Amino acid sequence: MKKLLNKTLLYYLILSSGVLILSGPCFYFLIEKLYLDDVNEAVLLRRDEFFKKNLPDLKIEEISVWNKFNRDTRILADTVTASKDQIILQIFYDEMVPEWEPYHVLYKNIQVQGKPFVLMIRLNLVESQDLMLTLTWLYLGTLFLLLLANFYITRLISSKLWHPFYDTLQKIEKFNLQHQQVPVFEKVNIIEFEKLNSAVSKLINDIVKAYQIQKEFTENASHELQNPLAIFRNKLDLLLQNTSLNTEQSEIIQSLYQVSGRLSRINKNLLLLSKIENKQFSDTERIDISTIFQQVIPYFKEQALAKNINIVFDKQTTKLYIIANKGLTEILINNLLLNAISHNKENGTVTIVLIDNSLEVCNTSANNALINDIL
Template identity: 40%
Template sequence: MDRKLLHKTQRIYLIYFTVILLITAPLFYFIIHKMYIDNADESLRLREYEFRKNNISSLHISDIPIWNKYNPYVKIVEDKGLKNDSLFYTYYYENQDEETELYRELNTPITIENTPFTFSARTNLVESEDLIMSIAILFLIIIILLLAGLYFMNKRMSEKLWNPFYQTLQQIEDFEIDKHKIPTFNKSDIEEFNRLNISINNLIEKNTIIYNNQREFVENAAHELQTPIAVFKAKIDTIIQRSDITQGQAGILVSLNKTVSRLSRLNKNLLLLSKIENNQFNKTTTFSINELIEDQLQFFIEQAEQKNIEIKTDFQNDVLIDANRGLTEILVNNLLLNAIKHNIEDGQINISIFEQTLGISNKGIDNELPKNKLFKRFSKSNPSGKGTGLGLAIIKKIADTYGWIVSYYFKDGVHQFSIRF
């Protein structure tokens, strides 16, 4: 699935912010926790220092019970055989809170009246842990707000910065070379976008000139070929009528006559496409598509009977359209002629009108037509066929002229073309 450029960059930013958050949040907690433990250890060593400086020289063994009674967090206990200071975590039951709480404790050897004892100082870590957790949560909230603010600010700035690019992209998507409407690109304060607009504008101008030259050549060539083709066909018809030609010569002349007729149809179709592109069918009227089909239906029934093809109609409602009636007749004629030409013997054609849609379906080759080539000029499902390969191209061009939607469906051997008016 394709994603927008902004979505991709924002996704990268979002991943980056998430990784930063996942790394910094626990790292911050562990750093704060270590700093506090170091501070607690320093506080315990300060108590030991003050005890040695101010109390140990005047303290007697008989004073120890009284000392311990009034100093619950700094006690003198029996000798534990320590030779160096010992810092560790331990748990004590607190009567006031009626629960066991975590402490950081320092044990160090001391001597009172030449008798070894152990100095024990401890500090409660529970309240400190709560404080650290609160600080960590506050930090996390600040980081989330900061990253979210950066993300949305970057998103807003990116949308604003890339807006000229999307305007250019929309102009290119709306541009149709045969509509004679050159896109106008807004000047941007970003050098790269201006260079892009200038390059695209130059490219469009060059291609428009080439397209107009090609179209003019086709139009002129088609016009110039009309008279020679007509003269050539007339002379062939005259020669065929002569009585002094042989049967072999007659066969060659008939073959030439068919080829010239096909060339004449091709020339007329090219002229028709040229006129449509030049908007020479700009006169429009409002008429019923149902009535237009019914006026011509008898002709197509006669054509279909030659292949034993049955034509059925199903008009659910009357559809009024505003278009050039002649062009619309050409569109309907091409659709029906294709349905007859590419049908099977004893086949069937269904003409339906439902809401604003005309549908024409027929049996045909048991393969779906290639949709990528369907409406291209000179594209034929059967390369050896007698058609010019312009019928569907003319249908598409007429539909595009009035903003109609042409669709093709294939299911169970049935080919259907529909026009959404």
């Protein structure tokens, strides 16, 4: 996933590059047109200058000398078939280069001492091509520098502009519901960010209040249920101690005693699940799983002996450390061993294996093994 700032810069650069690249050909053809117009204007200026300054005093015998010293303004015999009085594009072989080069040429009929000739005025366009190439490279260089400058300037401005948003995001990420400390957002002069901070503050306050109410309700409900259950069980204990009860009455009272025990366990389990859901077991420490199993296994000896189950503790590694809440870890291990014994067969085995960074608790059973995908 990309950052919002980087994505914004990417869109901006794509748009800017597209506009500048598309404007490149327009720029090129505009400059070319302006230059060619300037060349044509120069051709017409030479024509006017020739008619004003040179043609009135020109003699026929001077034409050869004139052509020798004027490569681009020549006087030709009246045999030229090219279009007259308009500027055209022609290719000439330039002996000085030497190569074929393009020219803008004007042919015009003139009279020298009463005889017809053709005046040819031309200007080389190779210089214009060189100029256009130079301008193109200059434009590309300017385009690159402009995009680079836009990138860094936009990044700098955007980072400052989006600072309140990232500050709000950072405080939301650090918010911990168990601490119930509502983050205080900095004052901003941007309406959208101010509305965001206000909405987030209200939402967090509502969440904290709802969490506190739920937590108090769970604790109170558990306490209110636990006390009557304890009183009920005490009364049943007293009744069971009554020697005047017959067998049927004793069985009924014993059944109620067992039901009250299950209700008490259900109440404790619901309270535990609620605390886990509310993340009230946030304290963690480095725990050795091997040590906890060694402490817990003796408590299950009687349940195991009742079904003649053998508990095997295979420590292929002496220590297995995890970072967790110790109370929850002990509850988890107790449940694992209890279930492994309860759902075992007579004369079965419970095997606990510690291998490197893994723990396995296996039991024997007359039933098929559970499918891993549904666990």
